[in-house]
Amino acid sequence: xxxxxxxxxxxxxxxxxxxxxxxxxxxxxxxxxxxxxxxxxxxxxxxxxxxxxxxxxxxxxxxxxxxxxxxxxxxxxxxxxxxxxxxxxxxxxxxxxxxxxxxxxxxxxxxxxxxxxxxxxxxxxxxxxxxxxxxxxxxxxxxxxxxxxxxxxxxxxxxxxxxxxxxxxxxxxxxxxxxxxxxxxxxxxxxxxxxxxxxxxxxxxxxxxxxxxxxxxxxxxxxxxxxxxxxxxxxxxxxxxxxxxxxxxxxxxxxxxxxxxxxxxxxxxxxxxxxxxxxxxxxxxxxxxxxxxxxxxxxxxxxxxxxxxxxxxxxxxxxxxxxxxxxxxxxxxxxxxxxxxxxxxxxxxxxxxxxxxxxxxxxxxxxxxxxxxxxxxxxxxxxxxxxxxxxxxxxxxxxxxxxxxxxxxxxxxxxxxxxxxxxxxxxxxxxxxxxxxxxxxxxxxxxxxxxxxxxxxxxxxxxxxxxxxxxxxxxxxxxxxxxxxxxxxxxxxxxxxxxxxxxxxxxxxxxxxxxxxxxxxxxxxxxxxxxxxxxxxxxxxxxxxxxxxxxxxxxxxxxxxxxxxxxxxxxxxxxxxxxxxx
Amino acid sequence: xxxxxxxxxxxxxxxxxxxxxxxxxxxxxxxxxxxxxxxxxxxxxxxxxxxxxxxxxxxxxxxxxxxxxxxxxxxxxxxxxxxxxxxxxxxxxxxxxxxxxxxxxxxxxxxxxxxxxxxxxxxxxxxxxxxxxxxxxxxxxxxxxxxxxxxxxxxxxxxxx
Ligand SMILES: Cc1cc2nc3c(=O)[nH]c(=O)nc-3n(C[C@H](O)[C@H](O)[C@H](O)COP(=O)(O)O)c2cc1C
Ligand code: SF4
Ligand code: FES
Numbered sequence: 080x081x082x083x084x085x086x087x088x089x090x091x092x093x094x095x096x097x098x099x100x101x102x103x104x105x106x107x108x109x110x111x112x113x114x115x116x117x118x119x120x121x122x123x124x125x126x127x128x129x130x131x132x133x134x135x136x137x138x139x140x141x142x143x144x145x146x147x148x149x150x151x152x153x154x155x156x157x158x159x160x161x162x163x164x165x166x167x168x169x170x171x172x173x174x175x176x177x178x179x180x181x182x183x184x185x186x187x188x189x190x191x192x193x194x195x196x197x198x199x200x201x202x203x204x205x206x207x208x209x210x211x212x213x214x215x216x217x218x219x220x221x222x223x224x225x226x227x228x229x230x231x232x233x234x235x236x237x238x239x240x241x242x243x244x245x246x247x248x249x250x251x252x253x254x255x256x257x258x259x260x261x262x263x264x265x266x267x268x269x270x271x272x273x274x275x276x277x278x279x280x281x282x283x284x285x286x287x288x289x290x291x292x293x294x295x296x297x298x299x300x301x302x303x304x305x306x307x308x309x310x311x312x313x314x315x316x317x318x319x320x321x322x323x324x325x326x327x328x329x330x331x332x333x334x335x336x337x338x339x340x341x342x343x344x345x346x347x348x349x350x351x352x353x354x355x356x357x358x359x360x361x362x363x364x365x366x367x368x369x370x371x372x373x374x375x376x377x378x379x380x381x382x383x384x385x386x387x388x389x390x391x392x393x394x395x396x397x398x399x400x401x402x403x404x405x406x407x408x409x410x411x412x413x414x415x416x417x418x419x420x421x422x423x424x425x426x427x428x429x430x431x432x433x434x435x436x437x438x439x440x441x442x443x444x445x446x447x448x449x450x451x452x453x454x455x456x457x458x459x460x461x462x463x464x465x466x467x468x469x470x471x472x473x474x475x476x477x478x479x480x481x482x483x484x485x486x487x488x489x490x491x492x493x494x495x496x497x498x499x500x501x502x503x504x505x506x507x508x509x510x511x512x513x514x515x516x517x518x519x520x521x522x523x524x525x526x527x528x529x530x531x532x533x534x535x536x537x538x539x540x541x542x543x544x545x546x547x548x549x550x551x552x553x554x555x556x557x558x559x560x561x562x563x564x565x566x567x568x569x570x571x572x573x574x575x576x577x578x579x580x581x582x583x584x585x586x587x588x589x590x591x592x593x594x595x596x597x598x599x600x601x602x603x604x605x606x607x608x609x610x611x612x613x614x615x616x617x618x619x620x621x622x623x624x625x626x627x628x629x630x631x632x633x634x635x636x637x638x639x640x641x642x643x644x645x646x647x648x649x650x651x652x653x654x655x656x657x658x659x660x661x
Numbered sequence: 662x663x664x665x666x667x668x669x670x671x672x673x674x675x676x677x678x679x680x681x682x683x684x685x686x687x688x689x690x691x692x693x694x695x696x697x698x699x700x701x702x703x704x705x706x707x708x709x710x711x712x713x714x715x716x717x718x719x720x721x722x723x724x725x726x727x728x729x730x731x732x733x734x735x736x737x738x739x740x741x742x743x744x745x746x747x748x749x750x751x752x753x754x755x756x757x758x759x760x761x762x763x764x765x766x767x768x769x770x771x772x773x774x775x776x777x778x779x780x781x782x783x784x785x786x787x788x789x790x791x792x793x794x795x796x797x798x799x800x801x802x803x804x805x806x807x808x809x810x811x812x813x814x815x816x817x818x819x820x821x822x
Binding site for chain 2: 261262263264265266267270271302303304341342343344345346357359360361362363419421422423427428459462493495497501506509510513519622624646647648651652
C-alpha cells in the first residue's frame with residue numbers, strides 16, 4: 080500500500096479485511112496461517128486498491144477493491160474458495176508487468192514494510208553480513224565498479240568510482256548521506272522505495288559507509304513525505320534493535336548509525352553542496368565545485384552523497400553479484416531504472432525496466448498507450464532539468480547516452496506522457512515557473528536569466544509574443560546554461576531548448592497567429608455555445624462562476640465574451656458537447 | 662518580553678535545550694517552533710535570538726528561504742493543491758483558479774479574511790497516479806474536479822456558519 084493506495088482508501092480496505100477476517104475467525108472457519116500483510120506500492124497505481132490473495136500457493140489479484148467489496152471476497156473466495164472472477168485483474172495488469180525487470184522494487188509489494196523480520200526472511204541483511212564479515216572495503220568497491228551501477232539521482236556518475244575516491248581520502252571522520260529530497264515535481268520513485276522497502280536503503284548505506292570508512296550517515300528527506308519519514312524512522316529503530324546499526328555491528332568491530340534530517344521545502348537542496356549546508360542548518364545555497372564533497376563535504380569532512388535508488392540497488396548487487404546486475408542494460412548504462420510513469424497514459428504507476436528499453440515499449444506495452452484514444456504528442460523525462468521527446472523518436476533507447484543525445488536526460492525518473500491536448504509552450508512555461516521560483520538567487524545568470532525566460536514564455540502564451548522572441552529564447556537559454564553556478568541553473572533552460580527544437584511550429588503559431596493549437600493557453604481561447612447542439616439544459620449557466628451565460632430554459636444559451644473569464648467550467652460541465660473552444 | 666502561558670514557555674524552553682544539546686541547527690529549531698505554534702511568530706524568534714545571541718536575521722533568512730516555514734498564522738482548515746507536473750497536465754491550474762475564486766483570495770494571499778481556510782500549492786505529493794490531487798485537512802483526494810473542489814470548499818464554509 081503506497082500513497083496511491085492511501086488516497087484510494089487503502090487503509091479502509093485493510094481495516095475492513097481485518098474486521099471481516101476476525102468475524103469469521105471467531106466462527107473458526109479460517110485456518111491458521113492466513114495472515115494479512117501490508118505491503119508497499121505494487122506499481123500499478125491507477126488500479127488501486129490492489130489486493131493479492133494467496134491460498135495454498137494460488138495467487139489471485141483483485142483490482143479497484145473498495146471496503147464494501149471485502150465481505151464478499153472473504154465469504155466467497157476465502158471461505159468457499161470461489162474467486163470472484165469479475166473483480167480480478169485484467170489483461171492490462173499482466174501486460175503492465177511483462178516487460179519489467181524488478182531489482183530495487185523486487186521486494187516492494189512483497190515485504191511487510193513495518194517488519195524487519197519480513198525483510199530478513201527474504202534474505203534481508205544478508206548482504207550486510209557478507210560485506211562486513213567476508214569482504215574488505217576495496218573488494219566491495221571493486222564489486223560495485225564491476226556492476227556498472229551509475230548514480231540514479233540524475234547525473235549518472237559511476238557509484239563505485241565515487242566511493243573509491245572517498246575511500247582514498249585520509250580522514251578520521253567521513254560521512255555518507257542518502258539524498259531523499261526527490262525534488263522533481265512529478266516523480267515519486269524514491270518515496271515508493273523508502274515506503275515499500277526501507278531496509279534496502281539502510282543496507283545500502285551501511286555497505287557504502289563500510290566501503291568508504293564512514294561511521295555516521297544522514298538521510299535528507301522531504302518533509303512533504305510524512306509517511307516515508309515514519310516508515311524509515313521505524314525501520315532504522317528496528318535495525319538498531321537487531322544490531323545492524325550502532326556500535327560494533329554483528330560483532331565485526333564496525334560501527335555506523337543513521338540520523339534523519341527533514342528537508343524544509345527547497346528544490347535546490349537536492350543539489351549536493353546545497354544539501355550539505357542545509358544539513359548544517361543554513362540557507363541551502365550551492366557553492367562552486369571543486370572541492371567536491373568527496374574531499375570536503377559535511378562539516379568540511381569527506382562525504383558521499385547517493386540517491387535513494389542508487390543505495391537500494393547495493394544489497395541486491397552484493398547478494399547476486401556484479402555480473403548478474405550488469406547483465407541488464409546497455410554497454411554504458413547497466414542495470415535497471417525505476418520510472419514514475421504518469422500523465423495522459425492508461426496505466427500510470429511505478430515501473431522498473433532494464434536500461435536500453437525503448438520509449439515505445441514503455442508507453443505502449445507497459446503503459447497501455449494513451450488515455451481516451453487521443454494521439455500521443457511527447458514524453459517529458461528528467462523533470463525541470465530534462466526535455467520533451469516527440470512522437471517520431473519513440474524508438475529511442477532509454478539510457479543515459481541516448482536520452483542526452485536527444486536533448487533530454489534520464490534524470491531521477493519522472494516520465495510524463497503528453498497528448499494532443501497539451502501545449503508545449505505551456506509545458507516549457509510550467510517548468511520555467513518552477514525553476515525560476517526555486518532558483519536560490521546566488522548567481523545572476525540563473526536568478527535573472529530564468530526570470531527573463533519566463534517573462535518571454537508568459538507573453539507568448541498570452542498572445543503578446545514578438546517575432547524575434549524565439550531567437551532571444553535560444554540565445555538566453557544557452558547563456559544561462561553556460562554561466563550558471565550549479566546544476567539548477569545549468570539545466571533550467573532544457574525544457575525550453577527541447578520544445579523549441581521539436582515543437583518550434585507551436586511557438587510560431589502562438590506568436591504569429593495568436594492561436595494555441597492545443598487549445599490550452601487561456602488568453603488565446605474563446606468559448607462559445609453551438610446553437611444547434613445546445614439543449615438549453617442550463618447546466619452551463621449554473622456552472623459559470625462569472626455569470627457570463629444567459630438564455631432561457633430549453634433554448635440555446637449564449638456566452639457574453641466580455642464577461643467570460645475563460646475558466647472552462649461550461650466546457651467541462653456540458654453533457655451534449657455543445658460548448659466549443661477555439 | 663514574551664507573554665505566553667507556562668505551558669508554551671516550557672515548550673520553547675525544551676526547543677532551546679534541544680538546540681543547545683544537539684548540533685545547534687537553526688532549521689530544526691524553526692521546525693520545532695512551527696510544530697508548536699503552527700507558524701513562526703515574530704516574538705518567538707525575538708526570544709530565541711536574545712537567548713542564543715544570534716541575530717534575528719539569521720532566523721528570518723532561513724525561514725524565508727525554505728517553503729516549509731510560515732510567518733503568518735494559518736487558517737483552521739488547510740487545502741493544499743498539488744501543482745507538480747503530472748497534476749499540471751491533468752488540469753491543476755483550473756483547480757487553483759477555482760479555489761482562489763471560491764475563497765475570494767486576491768493576489769498572493771493564501772488565507773481567507775476570517776482566518777478559516779488557507780489554500781496552498783505544493784510541488785508533487787508523490788501520488789501522481791491519482792492526478793490531479795488536492796489535500797483537504799490532511800485527507801488526500803485523487804482525480805479532483807473543479808465541481809468537487811467547489812463543493813468541498815462550500816461544505817467547509819457552511820459548516821462554520
Ligand atoms: C537542482 C538539483 C536538484 C537535485 N535534486 C536531487 C534530488 O532530489 N535527489 C537526488 O538524489 N539527487 C538530486 N540531485 C543530484 C544530486 O546533486 C547528486 O548528484 C546525487 O544525489 C548524487 O547521487 P547519485 O550519484 O547516487 O545519483 C539534484 C541536483 C541538482 C543540481
Ligand atoms: S544556478 Fe541558480 S540555484 Fe544554482 S547557485 Fe546559481 S542561482 Fe542558485
Ligand atoms: S504531480 Fe501532483 S502528485 Fe505528483
